[in-house]
Amino acid sequence: MTVLRDDVIGLLTASPLFAGIGRGELRQIADQLEEQHYLAGHRILTEGMSGIEFFLVVEGEATVESGGRVRAQLGPGDFFGEVAALDHGPRTATVRATSALRCLTLPNGALMGFLLEHPRFALAMLHASVRRFKAAMTSGHPVAATGRGEEKA
Amino acid sequence: MTVLRDDTMTHLQRSPLFQSIGDERLAAMCERFAEGVFRPGHLVLQQGTPGLEFFLILEGTADVLVNGDVVATLGPDDFFGEVAALREGTHTASVQATSQMRCLYLPNGALHGFLLDHPELAVTLLHRVVRRLRSVVTSAEVAALPGG
Numbered sequence: 502m503t504v505l506r507d508d509v510i511g512l513l514t515a516s517p518l519f520a521g522i523g524r525g526e527l528r529q530i531a532d533q534l535e536e537q538h539y540l541a542g543h544r545i546l547t548e549g550m551s552g553i554e555f556f557l558v559v560e561g562e563a564t565v566e567s568g569g570r571v572r573a574q575l576g577p578g579d580f581f582g583e584v585a586a587l588d589h590g591p592r593t594a595t596v597r598a599t600s601a602l603r604c605l606t607l608p609n610g611a612l613m614g615f616l617l618e619h620p621r622f623a624l625a626m627l628h629a630s631v632r633r634f635k636a637a638m639t640s641g642h643p644v645a646a647t648g649r650g651e652e653k654a
Numbered sequence: 655m656t657v658l659r660d661d662t663m664t665h666l667q668r669s670p671l672f673q674s675i676g677d678e679r680l681a682a683m684c685e686r687f688a689e690g691v692f693r694p695g696h697l698v699l700q701q702g703t704p705g706l707e708f709f710l711i712l713e714g715t716a717d718v719l720v721n722g723d724v725v726a727t728l729g730p731d732d733f734f735g736e737v738a739a740l741r742e743g744t745h746t747a748s749v750q751a752t753s754q755m756r757c758l759y760l761p762n763g764a765l766h767g768f769l770l771d772h773p774e775l776a777v778t779l780l781h782r783v784v785r786r787l788r789s790v791v792t793s794a795e796v797a798a799l800p801g802g
Contacts, residue, residue, distance in 0.1 A: 567791065583784060584784050584787060584788050584791075587780065587781055587784045588781070588784060588785055588788065590788060593787075593788055593791045593792060594791070613777070616773075616776075616777045616780065617773065617774065617777055620769075620770065620773030620776060621770070623773055623776045623777050623780060624766065624769050624770060624773070624776045626780055627740070627769070627776050627779055627780045627783060628740055628742060630780060630783045630784055630787060631736060631737050631740050631742045631783055632742050633787055634737070634746070634783055634786055634787045634790065635737050635742060635743055635746050637787060637790045637791055638720070638746045638747075638790055639746065
């Protein structure tokens with residue numbers, strides 16, 4: 502059992518990912534999350550490595566790097582780790598704390614069940630992932646245009 | 655009120671997208687979809703344009719084109735139109751039928767509400783969108799945004 506700081510519910514309420522979720526359900530969600538703190542400079546995820554933990558940033562900043570370049574900045578309300586947490590493939594990017602970073606995490610393999618239990622969160626994640634997909638598609642690199650309709654499930 | 659062909663339910667029962675959904679709920683879902691048939695060559699979606707319909711292919715095939723180049727092909731059980739249907743902007747690609755193509759579609763902007771009613775499908779779509787994201791990010795190494 503993890504002890505979360507008293508402010509977790511408030512932090513969740515402030516995140517668009519949890520919009521429309523009632524206080525009772527938020528309390529359940531807070532119970533399912535664990536808390537992790539990282540020092541500035543700490544590498545939390547490494548591109549190409551395995552790992553299926555899912556992260557929500559609640560305080561601090563981090564960078565997303567792939568292919569040796571910084572691709573994005575993360576701050577409070579952002580999430581990361583979802584691709585590998587959902588498809589169990591290698592990490593697609595390296596995430597590094599650029600300040601003291603406080604995250605809420607879902608432990609290994611818990612994301613799938615969590616999404617089914619909290620449909621509003623699943624839908625918010627879908628919206629956010631579609632935005633990320635669109636951004637990756639339109640970021641200019643011609644090869645990025647692998648719009649990949651779909652592999653067969 | 656849309657009339658669906660008798661075999662629509664059978665198609666959905668066979669589809670991996672709907673495999674976790676029981677028959678009773680599938681029947682309820684069927685009522686929300688409309689059905690359309692496109693001729694070969696028909697441009698169903700155009701890159702850069704808005705549009706709020708979400709399409710699921712039952713029969714036939716289509717090309718996905720970005721800036722005029724074919725980047726993927728779609729067939730039965732594939733879906734398209736989700737970016738604009740979720741009101742996240744204009745279509746990221748064009749979709750052109752390459753054979754007679756039969757689709758189910760959710761009309762204007764109904765996808766979000768549909769997914770709230772059928773969260774299992776939201777989770778399945780999330781999986782597929784994440785898979786698309788991985789393929790874009792790893793093929794180009796240009797993740798404009800995090801994927802992790």
